[in-house]
Amino acid sequence: MSTEKDLERDDFKGVSHFEVQQSEILKNQEILNDAYNGENGEHAQGVWAAAKSHPKACFWAFIMCFTIVMESFDMFLNGNFVALGAFQRAYGVPVEGKVDVFAIPTRWQSALFQSGQCGAFIGVFLAGPVTNRLGYRWTTVLALVMMNATIFISFFANSLAVLTIGQAFEGIPWGFFIANSPAYASEVVPLALRGVCTATLQMSWSIGSIIVAGATYAYNQRDDEWAWRVPLALQWLFPTPLLILIFLGPESPWWLIRRGRRAEALNSIKRLGDKDEKKANEKLAMMERTVEIETLQGGQPTLLDLFKGTDLRRTIITCLMYASQNFAGNLIANQATFFFEQAGISPNQAFQLNLINSCLQFVANALSWPLSAWFGRRTIILWGFATNICFLMILGVCATIPQTHGSNYAQACLGIIISFVFAGTLGPISYTVIAETSSVRLRALSTAVGRAAYYVAEIPMIYLASQMLNTTGWNLAGKCGYVWGSTAIVCWILAFFFLPELKHRTYRESDILFNRRISARKFKSTIIDVKDNE
Numbered sequence: 340m341s342t343e344k345d346l347e348r349d350d351f352k353g354v355s356h357f358e359v360q361q362s363e364i365l366k367n368q369e370i371l372n373d374a375y376n377g378e379n380g381e382h383a384q385g386v387w388a389a390a391k392s393h394p395k396a397c398f399w400a401f402i403m404c405f406t407i408v409m410e411s412f413d414m415f416l417n418g419n420f421v422a423l424g425a426f427q428r429a430y431g432v433p434v435e436g437k438v439d440v441f442a443i444p445t446r447w448q449s450a451l452f453q454s455g456q457c458g459a460f461i462g463v464f465l466a467g468p469v470t471n472r473l474g475y476r477w478t479t480v481l482a483l484v485m486m487n488a489t490i491f492i493s494f495f496a497n498s499l500a501v502l503t504i505g506q507a508f509e510g511i512p513w514g515f516f517i518a519n520s521p522a523y524a525s526e527v528v529p530l531a532l533r534g535v536c537t538a539t540l541q542m543s544w545s546i547g548s549i550i551v552a553g554a555t556y557a558y559n560q561r562d563d564e565w566a567w568r569v570p571l572a573l574q575w576l577f578p579t580p581l582l583i584l585i586f587l588g589p590e591s592p593w594w595l596i597r598r599g600r601r602a603e604a605l606n607s608i609k610r611l612g613d614k615d616e617k618k619a620n621e622k623l624a625m626m627e628r629t630v631e632i633e634t635l636q637g638g639q640p641t642l643l644d645l646f647k648g649t650d651l652r653r654t655i656i657t658c659l660m661y662a663s664q665n666f667a668g669n670l671i672a673n674q675a676t677f678f679f680e681q682a683g684i685s686p687n688q689a690f691q692l693n694l695i696n697s698c699l700q701f702v703a704n705a706l707s708w709p710l711s712a713w714f715g716r717r718t719i720i721l722w723g724f725a726t727n728i729c730f731l732m733i734l735g736v737c738a739t740i741p742q743t744h745g746s747n748y749a750q751a752c753l754g755i756i757i758s759f760v761f762a763g764t765l766g767p768i769s770y771t772v773i774a775e776t777s778s779v780r781l782r783a784l785s786t787a788v789g790r791a792a793y794y795v796a797e798i799p800m801i802y803l804a805s806q807m808l809n810t811t812g813w814n815l816a817g818k819c820g821y822v823w824g825s826t827a828i829v830c831w832i833l834a835f836f837f838l839p840e841l842k843h844r845t846y847r848e849s850d851i852l853f854n855r856r857i858s859a860r861k862f863k864s865t866i867i868d869v870k871d872n873e
Contacts, residue, residue: 364631365872370624375869377625378845380618381530386712389531393612399588400524400536402581404543406479407520409486409577410459410513411547413506415697416570417451419555422680422689425566430499445805447499452801454503455510460794462514467787469515471640474590474598475523475783482515483582490574518787525774526591526782527611530845534711537774538767542704545762549701552694559690592623593779596630629847632872633780636854640780645788649853653776657785658792659833660772665796666826667727667765668757670804671819678754678808683747683816696755703763710763715863716772717840723764724831730757731824738817750817775841778850836860847872 364370390397421427421443431441443451462482470478486509493505521537528536554570589611595604605623613619637644645654671678679689710719734753737746777785807819815822839862841849848867857865 364627365635371628371870373621373624374628377618377621377623378847378869380621381625381845382843384529384531386531386535389529390535393529393532396528396611397532397536399611400528400532401539402584402588403475403479403523404520404536404539405546406483406516406577406581406585407540407543408547408550409509409574410455410517411544412551412574412577413455413509413513414452415548415551416555417455417506419551419570419690419693421448421451422686423555423559423566424686425562425564428562429564443499447503448805449802450503451499451506452805453798454507455513456794456798456801458507458510459514459517460510460791460798462511463518463787463790463794464514465511466515466518467642467784470519470522470594470783474594475519476585476588476590478515479519479585480582482512483578483585486512487575487578487582490571490578493574494568494571514787514790517790518783521770521774522777522782522786523591525771526593526779527589529612530843533775534716534768534771534842535708537771538704538707538711540770541707541762541767542701544766545697545701545704548697549694552690552697556690556694559686593626593630593782596623596626597780601627625845625847628872629779629845629850632847633778633850636850636873637778637780640784642784642788644781645784649856650778650781653778653781653853654785654788656776656837656839657773657789659837660769660776661789661793662796663830663834664765664769664793665800666823666830667724667761668731668820668823668827669761669766670797670800671754671757671823678816679751683742683744684751692751692755696758699755699759700762703759703761704767707763707767711768711771715840715842716768716775717834717838717859717863719764719768720772720834720838721831723760723768724827724834726760727757727765728824728827728831730760731820731827734817734820735824736820738815738820753817753820772838772841775844775849776839778853779846 384392427441427443430447431443434440434442466478469481473481489505489508489512492508493502496502496505520540524536524539525533550573551570554573558566558569589607590603592604592607592611595601595607601623604626605619608619608622613622637650644650679692680686684692707719730753734750734757737749737753740746773786773789774782777789803822804819807813807815807822837859839852839857839859841862844852844862851867851871851873852862852865854873855865
């Protein structure tokens with residue numbers, strides 16, 4: 340005689356996953372078995388095996404992450420503008436006590452750096468709700484169209500005021516890019532590749548800085564307006580090709596499942612690499628199960644949900660992880676050319692060193708891939724902070740002792756080393772942590788609010804960095820190492836006590852660990868059964 344459970348299972352035989360209502364998913368043993376198999380398969384797959392079986396997923400993740408190159412390009416370009424002789428003569432003021440030497444006033448230097456970040460602050464808050472409604476693809480396509488249009492303002496600017504306004508408008512699409520890229524990359528690749536693929540965000544930053552360093556080095560000898568207008572025009576290289584590629588790319592299957600579009604989600608899973616029907620259905624079941632558990636716990640996502648219950652803890656971790664990027668010497672890298680000049684290096688050599696610095700950052704980004712495969716996120720972050728704390732303090736000492744030609748070069752070399760360490764550890768791995776910490780349900784909103792915290796921290800820090808380096812400000816040069824070293828110590832302490840280890844954790848396992856309120860230092864050792872839902 341058939342039991343009630345057997346009859347229930349028979350009712351669902353032969354029914355595709357995308358025909359089953361979400362409220363029935365956790366009751367359907369056939370789908371649950373597929374979900375268990377899908378999750379076990381994710382855990383069993385290594386980095387190399389996942390890369391071989393999912394090259395398309397890696398490609399689409401990289402393309403989405405590459406949109407960050409535009410924010411990187413502009414940020415580093417502003418840092419180089421203030422060191423360009425032609426730009427200084429056009430918009431600067433004479434430096435007291437020096438003949439034919441000009442400098443951009445600190446207030447305008449800060450405004451140029453801060454305006455884009457203010458625009459991006461608006462952009463990240465718009466990105467969350469727009470992405471929840473339109474999806475990652477269409478939101479990014481619209482942002483790229485906006486980016487193409489706003490570049491015109493900066494290119495034709497004839498004053499610092501108009502250039503500042505242009506930067507602010509360009510910042511709005513940057514906010515969309517940085518909010519969506521880590522979330523999309525983490526959702527389209529297998530578990531084993533999440534660390535590697537989200538780390539490519541930092542590589543996009545390095546590519547932007549290399550292009551800027553090469554362009555400004557090539558044009559820094561010019562005495563006319565094209566010394567800065569040509570580098571500005573190079574921004575148009577990126578939006579249109581990226582727009583076409585992203586339009587042709589697959590939507591995140593996680594987003595499609597959250598919207599109830601299971602047939603499209605299954606097709607997206609297959610496009611990303613799971614051609615085998617059985618494996619694709621198992622992965623679909625795994626995603627459906629996770630989304631259903633989160634939906635039952637929290638319902639439809641809202642911004643306020645980020646600050647409720649265990650999601651508040653996840654939001655705080657995301658915000659602190661993002662904000663901490665500004666407190667470990669990263670701003671030295673963003674103003675590298677100007678820092679080298681203030682350390683006593685000649686302008687032409689400063690631009691050469693900046694190009695070398697940018698290329699070394701790219702190498703460091705590539706080294707972060709095997710690092711993220713071998714070591715945990717928490718381990719890399721803690722050691723990255725500790726290493727830069729040491730180098731920042733040594734930088735301060737080098738700037739404090741009597742200055743010679745050797746001490747000037749020592750400061751420049753330390754600036755490069757600090758940038759290298761950041762680009763290989765803190766920079767790329769922080770994006771991985773940010774993408775993994777939030778729940779699937781709130782990811783678009785969480786990454787947006789986290790990035791907003793980054794801008795809240797960065798905007799005053801940019802002013803502080805400019806004030807510390809500028810000859811019209813405090814003129815500290817390498818002594819700023821004491822300041823950034825001290826802030827990095829605070830970041831290390833916070834990371835030690837509050838940053839959990841999420842490597843090798845599926846999104847369901849992360850949800851359970853946070854809901855059980857496990858201590859950050861016990862995340863790694865806690866065992867979660869594949870059949871646990873809470």
